[in-house]
Amino acid sequence: MAAQSTLRHSAAEEAIAAFIDKYTELIRSKLRNTSRITRLLATLALATTIILGGAGARQRWKRRREEREQGRKLVRTNSWLHNKDGSRTIYVPYQERDGPAKVVIHTTKPLTFQAHRRLFLNPPKVSGLGDGVVPSTQTKPGLNLAFLHQFLSLMSIMIPRWNSKESGLLLSHAIFLMMRTYMSLVVARLDGEIVRDLVAGNGKSFIWGLIKWCGLGSIASYTNAMIKFLESKVSIAFRSRLTRYIHDLYLNDNLNYYKIQNLDGGLGSGADQFITQDLTQFCNAAANLYSSLGKPFVDICVFNYQLYHSLGPLALIGLASNYSITASMLRKLSPPFAKLKAVEGRKEGTFRSLHARLIANAEEIAFYGGAETEKTFLDKEFKSLSKWMNGIYLVKIRYNMLEDFILKYSWSAYGYLLSSVPVFLPAWAGVGGKLEQLEHAAGTGRERSRMKDFITNKRLMLSLADAGGRMMYSIKDLSELAGYTSRVYTLISTLHRVHAAAYQVKGGDGELFSMSDVQGTTQLGFDGVRLENVPIVAPQVWPQGGEELIDSLSMVIRSGDHLLISGPNGVGKTAIARVIAGLWPVYRGLVSRPKANGEDGIMFLPQRPYLSIGTLRDQVIYPDGEADMRLKRKNDSFLKYVLDLARLGYLPDREGGWDTRKEWKDVLSGGEKQRLAIARLLYHEPKYAFIDEGTSAVSSDVEGLLYETCKEKGITLITISTRASLKKYHTFNLVIQGDRNDERWELQRIGTESEKMHARRELEELREKLAQVDQWKARHAEIERELGKVWVEGGESPLGESVVEDAQVVGAGVQDGGDVEVVAAEEQHEQMEEAEVEEPASGTTTDHQETETEADYEEAQEEMDEETETETEVGTMPTQESGEGKSSGGEGSGVIV
Ligand SMILES: Nc1ncnc2c1ncn2[C@@H]1O[C@H](COP(=O)(O)OP(=O)(O)OP(=O)(O)O)[C@@H](O)[C@H]1O
Numbered sequence: 027m028a029a030q031s032t033l034r035h036s037a038a039e040e041a042i043a044a045f046i047d048k049y050t051e052l053i054r055s056k057l058r059n060t061s062r063i064t065r066l067l068a069t070l071a072l073a074t075t076i077i078l079g080g081a082g083a084r085q086r087w088k089r090r091r092e093e094r095e096q097g098r099k100l101v102r103t104n105s106w107l108h109n110k111d112g113s114r115t116i117y118v119p120y121q122e123r124d125g126p127a128k129v130v131i132h133t134t135k136p137l138t139f140q141a142h143r144r145l146f147l148n149p150p151k152v153s154g155l156g157d158g159v160v161p162s163t164q165t166k167p168g169l170n171l172a173f174l175h176q177f178l179s180l181m182s183i184m185i186p187r188w189n190s191k192e193s194g195l196l197l198s199h200a201i202f203l204m205m206r207t208y209m210s211l212v213v214a215r216l217d218g219e220i221v222r223d224l225v226a227g228n229g230k231s232f233i234w235g236l237i238k239w240c241g242l243g244s245i246a247s248y249t250n251a252m253i254k255f256l257e258s259k260v261s262i263a264f265r266s267r268l269t270r271y272i273h274d275l276y277l278n279d280n281l282n283y284y285k286i287q288n289l290d291g292g293l294g295s296g297a298d299q300f301i302t303q304d305l306t307q308f309c310n311a312a313a314n315l316y317s318s319l320g321k322p323f324v325d326i327c328v329f330n331y332q333l334y335h336s337l338g339p340l341a342l343i344g345l346a347s348n349y350s351i352t353a354s355m356l357r358k359l360s361p362p363f364a365k366l367k368a369v370e371g372r373k374e375g376t377f378r379s380l381h382a383r384l385i386a387n388a389e390e391i392a393f394y395g396g397a398e399t400e401k402t403f404l405d406k407e408f409k410s411l412s413k414w415m416n417g418i419y420l421v422k423i424r425y426n427m428l429e430d431f432i433l434k435y436s437w438s439a440y441g442y443l444l445s446s447v448p449v450f451l452p453a454w455a456g457v458g459g460k461l462e463q464l465e466h467a468a469g470t471g472r473e474r475s476r477m478k479d480f481i482t483n484k485r486l487m488l489s490l491a492d493a494g495g496r497m498m499y500s501i502k503d504l505s506e507l508a509g510y511t512s513r514v515y516t517l518i519s520t521l522h523r524v525h526a527a528a529y530q531v532k533g534g535d536g537e538l539f540s541m542s543d544v545q546g547t548t549q550l551g552f553d554g555v556r557l558e559n560v561p562i563v564a565p566q567v568w569p570q571g572g573e574e575l576i577d578s579l580s581m582v583i584r585s586g587d588h589l590l591i592s593g594p595n596g597v598g599k600t601a602i603a604r605v606i607a608g609l610w611p612v613y614r615g616l617v618s619r620p621k622a623n624g625e626d627g628i629m630f631l632p633q634r635p636y637l638s639i640g641t642l643r644d645q646v647i648y649p650d651g652e653a654d655m656r657l658k659r660k661n662d663s664f665l666k667y668v669l670d671l672a673r674l675g676y677l678p679d680r681e682g683g684w685d686t687r688k689e690w691k692d693v694l695s696g697g698e699k700q701r702l703a704i705a706r707l708l709y710h711e712p713k714y715a716f717i718d719e720g721t722s723a724v725s726s727d728v729e730g731l732l733y734e735t736c737k738e739k740g741i742t743l744i745t746i747s748t749r750a751s752l753k754k755y756h757t758f759n760l761v762i763q764g765d766r767n768d769e770r771w772e773l774q775r776i777g778t779e780s781e782k783m784h785a786r787r788e789l790e791e792l793r794e795k796l797a798q799v800d801q802w803k804a805r806h807a808e809i810e811r812e813l814g815k816v817w818v819e820g821g822e823s824p825l826g827e828s829v830v831e832d833a834q835v836v837g838a839g840v841q842d843g844g845d846v847e848v849v850a851a852e853e854q855h856e857q858m859e860e861a862e863v864e865e866p867a868s869g870t871t872t873d874h875q876e877t878e879t880e881a882d883y884e885e886a887q888e889e890m891d892e893e894t895e896t897e898t899e900v901g902t903m904p905t906q907e908s909g910e911g912k913s914s915g916g917e918g919s920g921v922i923v
Pocket residue numbers: 288564565566575594595596597598599600601602748
């Protein structure tokens with residue numbers, strides 16, 4: 027054995043040596059025939075290639091490593107890169123080993139939107155989708171021309187160019203689909219051959235047939251897997267295109283994300299359900315349709331040809347009539363799946379938005395203990411959804427029964443019938459019939475051959491039935507697709523309508539202050555804030571007319587003119603900011619404002635502080651990202667400085683650094699959120715800033731500091747507040763008064779002659795009040811004396827203690843009240859003297875207060891006297907009267923205080 031093995035070993039070695047020798051000799055002989063220079067040059071070229079290749083590979087590796095590192099950093103800091111062509115490079119967490127995945131996002135060009143507007147706002151009349159001038163109440167979704175228009179319009183977004191990635195994917199998908207059809211044909215033939223060999227007892231051919239069968243099987247499984255893979259790729263590619271397009275239209279400078287909800291209202295409960303679930307289902311259905319319609323279509327063409335070839339024209343006519351009868355029957359009997367799906371989508375959307383609302387307001391609901399009520403709302407909505415879906419399932423039972431019976435059983439019976447044509451009617455059966463006749467004449471092997479043809483035809487027929495079945499099933503898929511298409515088309519057309527403000531009314535005027543009645547002008551690039559005859563109108567969703575809050579407002583605020591907008595709740599103070607910010611339309615007049623938002627422009631701090639997702643750094647620099655911050659040459663030390671100014675310097679340490687991510691709206695207190703908003707203001711350093719109740723939760727000492735800091739930084743403040751104490755930080759006061767029917771506004775300069783006069787008068791009144799203090803104190807002592815007497819005299823009374831307590835309460839009330847009054851008056855006096863006009867209090871209020879105070883005091887005094895007299899006279903009092911006496915004493919003290 028060992029010898030044998032050694033022998034085999036040496037034989038193998040010899041073979042290898044011979045091989046090497048052969049090729050070495052070949053190279054040598056080639057080299058011998060070349061000149062020295064050529065050899066030298068070749069060596070040089072080889073060396074250079076190796077060196078350059080190595081260097082290139084090293085550089086590529088280094089670049090990849092750096093990119094990966096950069097990606098990790100950008101993911102950590104929640105940031106991205108701006109590219110020169112306007113696109114953005116973002117890194118998405120992917121695999122730990124390979125680092126984050128890089129994605130380049132190109133924004134959709136405005137020209138593309140303009141080009142698409144025609145498709146979404148002015149659909150052809152024939153499609154029945156309206157003319158786009160008036161927001162259309164959606165055409166009933168179904169298999170009609172409207173669906174075709176909608177689907178093709180969406181296709182122009184999903185496949186923007188013939189050479190785009192999506193076209194490539196669809197082409198590869200089509201190739202694999204054709205491959206599968208071809209495989210089915212080959213399999214059908216092979217099936218027939220194997221059965222024939224088996225019946226004939228031809229073992230060798232039978233085994234060979236089985237080997238071919240297995241080989242074909244592996245290729246067919248690969249083809250099927252690729253078809254599924256490519257279908258998913260197509261779906262995700264469609265979804266990416268549509269999502270990016272929608273995001274570009276939804277989130278841009280035109281504030282469509284706000285307007286779509288507040289001004290248009292075309293999407294009902296919100297766009298979220300449309301963008302997430304409906305869009306996904308549409309893309310899945312569209313990608314699936316390609317294979318569920320495309321593949322059976324190819325199958326039907328090829329198999330029909332094959333069957334025509336072997337079974338003749340009679341079979342073909344039979345097949346064609348079968349298809350048309352089945353299709354028309356199913357179409358007639360099929361329920362309106364498109365409409366059912368569209369309503370289901372809407373119901374899902376409402377249910378989802380209720381959940382989103384609960385999450386967003388969890389704390390408030392928890393404080394109120396509103397779980398039960400919220401659950402009732404949610405259950406109600408879910409019940410409605412589940413009832414609808416149950417209805418759909420019920421409708422589907424009948425349809426599925428019918429579909430199954432027709433497509434599976436009646437079709438296969440029909441298939442057997444057609445396969446028998448060559449046997450029973452050979453003259454009508456094409457090639458199959460001829461063979462049958464020939465073999466009949468020869469009288470040889472007729473059964474075997476018939477068996478083979480029958481098996482092949484049966485398989486073809488089964489595949490054909492399957493393809494036809496799938497075609498018919500896809501009538502249902504197509505209907506469902508029509509439902510999703512209508513939802514996505516509605517979303518995009520509504521977005522286009524909001525983006526282009528396409529609300530013209532055809533013939534006749536629309537409602538006053540409706541979206542078609544916007545006639546005002548907004549001028550951007552003005553150094554200040556100016557309103558000229560602008561009505562402040564709370565808009566209603568189209569086509570209703572808005573509600574006028576302020577008739578016609580005119581004012582100009584220049585740099586350094588700090589303005590306080592004050593007035594009662596709901597009068598329209600924030601509404602002014604909304605009009606200037608462009609959230610609400612300028613129905614009439616002119617609004618001028620700086621162009622830029624943020625640095626050197628204008629900034630709005632809303633009433634409810636908003637905290638974004640992301641790091642602590644993101645909260646300070648919002649709406650900038652880290653990349654923008656670096657571009658502005660600002661860094662974390664600057665952020666720390668800004669936080670210090672906003673009295674929040676402790677935050678980075680407390681929260682564990684700038685890169686910490688938390689649910690910030692839950693982590694920060696109300697006052698901290700407001701101070702963070704001020705920090706944002708100081709970071710962005712705008713020239714003008716609207717602060718809407720931005721310091722209502724901040725302690726008044728810090729509030730003053732924040733205002734002074736902002737002013738020092740050169741920010742012109744426009745504050746919306748009901749706090750009169752903020753007056754001292756402003757130059758003008760826009761006072762809005764009155765209710766909806768009688769609104770008035772007045773722009774006052776703070777510290778004018780009339781205000782000084784008011785202040786002086788107030789001062790005088792306070793002095794008079796102060797002079798009365800001694801008088802009040804004497805009277806107080808007198809009452810106490812009187813009460814003391816009552817206490818001594820009524821000592822034996824069982825209710826005596828109660829009377830004394832009452833008397834003490836009254837006394838304390840008067841005492842405290844007196845003190846409080848004195849301190850308040852003194853404080854006010856000091857303030858007035860400090861800067862006569864710095865913080866004038868309203869004269870009217872003081873007058874009123876004084877009159878009230880004096881009258882109440884006298885009233886209380888009379889009551890006391892009466893009470894004392896009664897008690898002195900009677901000595902003992904019924905319990906109830908004693909109680910009344912107590913309450914009267916309490917009231918008296920309350921009034922005085
Ligand atoms: N999105 C909206 N759509 C329609 N009307 C609105 C909308 N928001 C507010 N309004 C209406 O506009 C009125 C003015 O609202 P605004 O927020 O300007 O009041 P405000 O003076 O700032 O009150 P507050 O002092 O309470 O903040 C409200 O009473 C409300 O009826």
